[in-house]
Amino acid sequence: MVGPKKIKLPLSSEDVAGLKVGDLVLLSGNIVSGRDRMHKYLVEKRPAPDDIPFNLSGAVIYHCGPVIKKVDDNYMVIAAGPTTSMRVEMYEAAVIREYGIKGIIGKGGMSGNTLRALQETGCVYFNTIGGAAVYLADRIKKILDVWKLDEFGPTEAMWLFEVDEFPAIVTMDAHGNNMHRDIEELSLRKFSELTR
Amino acid sequence: MLKLRDGIVELYKKVATSIPPDIEEALKSAYKNEISGSVAGSSLGIILENINLARKTVRPVCQDTGIPVFFVRVPAGLSHVELKKSFVEATRIATERIxxxxxxVDIITEKNSGDNTGTGFPVIYFEEVQGGTLTIDLMLKGGGCENAxxxxxxxxxxxxxxRDxxxxxxxxxxxxxxxxxxGCPPYVLGVGVGGSVDQVAVLAKRQLLCKLTDTNRIGELVKIEERLLREINQLGIGPLGLGGESTAIGVKIGVNHRHPASYxxxxxxxxxxxxxxxxIW
Structure with missing residues (x-):
């Protein structure tokens, strides 16, 4: 097996185009967290870019609700694995198009609408390791900023993280491939045999 | 009941920051079964490393520390009301300390209570038993797998x-x-079969308390559990759902009597x- 591709964020259009389903990657640079409530807010309220304290254009969104500890005036990331991406399927295509998102990190994969948006805009979905929360928290080097902390709380807020060699696998690419769909189709065939 | 409260805080800490030995053993076997260097193999490798790291640094294994579910066996004469107070207080302390x-999260206001307590939160099931031992089982059930x-x-x-x-x-x-x-495979499946909706849901969850090494007392169920484990692992879903041999590490089935019309x-x-x-107290 080929070793992982080391990628510096932000992702360029060339980076995205060059990534294919099955590629192992180590991501370094800035990512933002965002899960259920943030996706609903972004799509329902459509906040203007000026209202968001950091630039989402070209950003990578990590589906994650971390455990954060406040020590004096500083925040520490204690645990930060991915959450199930399918719960934001109804919002993700709009978020990608509206805000110019170039990468998604999550777990479990997503569906048709998101896949189409990835293909049309040049964006990629990375699957990281569900439950490996301590291991992944240690890949987060710094908290740079946070948005909506008071209103949404630490789990649902948008955190701006600096990560170093954050491991993931490309499972949905900008060329219309979806590894989750392929595995599901194979397992469905086996399922039919087993339950005939 | 100050001491009991502290005991429950310690229980929270142990449960949130470590994985029971039978589960860890099963994950190690699963790791050995996967092709070395494959996505499934490397993912399980990182999962095992994560378990070690969490235990050593006393941090939660997963950022989703779940919905706390208590199954409590109470000797006659011990007040459920007082016990509940200890559980709630321990939950508040554990949330801050660990x-x-x-x-x-409040359904109406969408506000997070901030301390893992609220209406019906944590979940507590009491059952009176004979003898003088108070037995408290705590499960931290992640939302991702609960949704599955x-x-x-x-x-x-x-x-x-x-209906068979x-x-x-x-x-x-x-x-x-x-x-x-x-829901983050390899999974453990708890199955409850019977005649009322509320009962089978709790029965299924209760099966997840069984050690993977326990053997079902009902021979017919042992056979089905073994067959299910074998067949589920033929689905090819694998760790993380990205393909592989290990989709489940355990199946546990519990049964109740049912109504003739319901199954x-x-x-x-x-x-x-x-x-x-x-x-155990």
Whole structure:
């Protein structure tokens, strides 16, 4: 097996185009967290870019609700694995198009609408390791900023993280491939045999 | 009851920051079964490293420290009201101290209570027992895998599932097939079969307290559990749902008597980070 591709964020259009389903990657640079409530807010309220304290254009969104500890005036990331991406399927295509998102990190994969948006805009979905929360928290080097902390709380807020060699696998690419769909189709065939 | 409260805080800490030995052993076997260097193999490698790291640094194994579920066996004469107070207080302290992620959200206001307590939160099931021992089982049940659970009413024509144990088998495979990688496999499946909806849901969850090394007392169920484990692992979903040999590490089935008209099957899915522990008082 080929070793992982080391990628510096932000992702360029060339980076995205060059990534294919099955590629192992180590991501370094800035990512933002965002899960259920943030996706609903972004799509329902459509906040203007000026209202968001950091630039989402070209950003990578990590589906994650971390455990954060406040020590004096500083925040520490204690645990930060991915959450199930399918719960934001109804919002993700709009978020990608509206805000110019170039990468998604999550777990479990997503569906048709998101896949189409990835293909049309040049964006990629990375699957990281569900439950490996301590291991992944240690890949987060710094908290740079946070948005909506008071209103949404630490789990649902948008955190701006600096990560170093954050491991993931490309499972949905900008060329219309979806590894989750392929595995599901194979397992469905086996399922039919087993339950005939 | 100050001491009991502290005991429960310690139980929280143990359950949130470590994985029970039987689960860890099963994950190690799963790791050995996967092709070295494959996505499944490397993912399980990182999962095992994560378990070690969490234990050593006393941090939660998963950022989703779940919905706390207590199964309590209470000797006669001990007040449930007083016990509940200790559980709630221990939950508040554990949330701040370990820390746990605050997971209790008000349906009306959408406000997170911030301390894992609220209406029906944590979940507590009391059962009175003979003898003088208070036994407290705590499970921290992640939301991702809880969402992957399903309930069935047999017969289910779309599954060709009749009202018999083979019908139950089809329900369990269906749940895993539909869950794919979304609930963090390799899974442990708790199954409850019986005649009322509320009862089978709790029964299914209660099965997740069984050690993987326990043997079901009912011979017919042992056979189905073994067959299910074998068949689920033929689905090819694998760790993370990205393909591989290990989709489940355990299946545990519990049964109740049922009404002649009703045949409910509840399947509770638990992620690889199955977190449970016991305090005997």
């Amino acid at each position: 820390p746990l992620r605050a997971n209790a 659970g399903r309930i069935y009413k047999l017969p289910a024509e779309e599954l060709n599932a009749q 144990l083979d019908g139950v088998r089809k329900c369990v495979i269906d749940t895993v097939q539909k869950a794919q990688g979304r 409910f099957v509840d399947v509770s899915v638990s992620c690889w980070a199955t977190r449970r522990g016991r305090l």
